Amino acid sequence: MKPTPRIPDAVKSSPLAIQGLTVSYDRRPVVHSVDFVTPPGSMTAIVGPNGAGKSTLLKASLGITARLTGDVRVFGKPFEVMSRHVAYVPQRSSVDWDFPATVIDVVAMGLFRDQRWWQFNRGRDRRLAMHSLARVGMEAFADRQIGQLSGGQQQRVFLARALIQDAELTILDEPFAGVDAATESAIIEVLKELRDEGRTLLCVHHDLSTVHDYFDHVLLLNVRGIAAGAVDEVFTAANLQATYGGRLSEVQLARLVSPASKEAR
Numbered sequence: 001m002k003p004t005p006r007i008p009d010a011v012k013s014s015p016l017a018i019q020g021l022t023v024s025y026d027r028r029p030v031v032h033s034v035d036f037v038t039p040p041g042s043m044t045a046i047v048g049p050n051g052a053g054k055s056t057l058l059k060a061s062l063g064i065t066a067r068l069t070g071d072v073r074v075f076g077k078p079f080e081v082m083s084r085h086v087a088y089v090p091q092r093s094s095v096d097w098d099f100p101a102t103v104i105d106v107v108a109m110g111l112f113r114d115q116r117w118w119q120f121n122r123g124r125d126r127r128l129a130m131h132s133l134a135r136v137g138m139e140a141f142a143d144r145q146i147g148q149l150s151g152g153q154q155q156r157v158f159l160a161r162a163l164i165q166d167a168e169l170t171i172l173d174e175p176f177a178g179v180d181a182a183t184e185s186a187i188i189e190v191l192k193e194l195r196d197e198g199r200t201l202l203c204v205h206h207d208l209s210t211v212h213d214y215f216d217h218v219l220l221l222n223v224r225g226i227a228a229g230a231v232d233e234v235f236t237a238a239n240l241q242a243t244y245g246g247r248l249s250e251v252q253l254a255r256l257v258s259p260a261s262k263e264a265r
């Protein structure tokens with residue numbers, strides 16, 4: 001009998017540990033041999049150019065997209081048996097907002113994955129959904145059809161749907177895409193609250209200028225993992241150049257990586 005491989009402590013304590021993840025479309029790897037261990041209680045940005053495989057990495061981790069190779073663990077156990085500990089906020093553009101449902105129903109749907117039919121309790125589910133909606137400032141919209149919301153409001157509703165799951169790890173795909181400054185700061189406040197409660201957040205993020213302010217960890221990805229770790233250590237000019245293939249100017253790089261330049265803004 002083959003001995004069971006020992007699981008490293010960092011993997012056992014990590015809300016999401018990915019090892020050797022490769023995903024291919026039409027035999028072309030779009031995510032290649034990525035290793036990444038999310039520190040518990042961290043807020044991590046996944047950063048990289050368009051087409052770098054950021055969404056694919058998330059979807060393959062969540063079992064939505066097939067993996068060619070790789071192991072994905074949640075607190076050391078296979079993702080498949082731990083999926084209820086993980087909430088997911090998909091890219092807003094990937095959702096069918098014409099689906100006929102009210103805001104409160106969409107939020108309450110976050111509970112259904114863990115419930116058997118005999119556990120449904122409409123009054124309690126509604127109360128929990130209202131509580132989540134209040135956290136994102138959307139309780140006044142509870143009975144509105146989701147198709148009748150603005151983009152920023154839809155994003156808040158999807159965040160409320162993740163909140164109701166009370167998950168250890170929340171994975172968000174571009175939560176700030178197309179939202180105004182007020183919604184962006186409302187969302188980041190809620191995410192920081194979750195992190196302060198000891199939960200873990202993993203976020204695809206495009207705005208390099210806010211990485212320092214919003215996140216404590218970062219994964220730089222361009223099909224392969226370029227670097228991962230604390231923002232202060234890893235978000236360097238050299239790593240950004242390697243990730244973006246030299247497409248960032250010296251001036252842009254200096255602004256992004258120098259905390260002094262942020263103070264001057």
Ligand SMILES: Nc1ncnc2c1ncn2[C@@H]1O[C@H](COP(=O)(O)OP(=O)(O)OP(=O)(O)O)[C@@H](O)[C@H]1O
Pocket residue numbers: 025026030048049050051052053054055056057
């Ligand atoms: N279902 C699919 N079938 C074939 N190719 C796909 C599919 N989904 C994504 N791709 C390709 O895989 C690559 C990675 O796509 P992905 O959406 O993961 O990148 P991304 O880093 O999230 O990009 P963006 O920043 O533009 O959202 C791209 O080249 C994309 O065209």
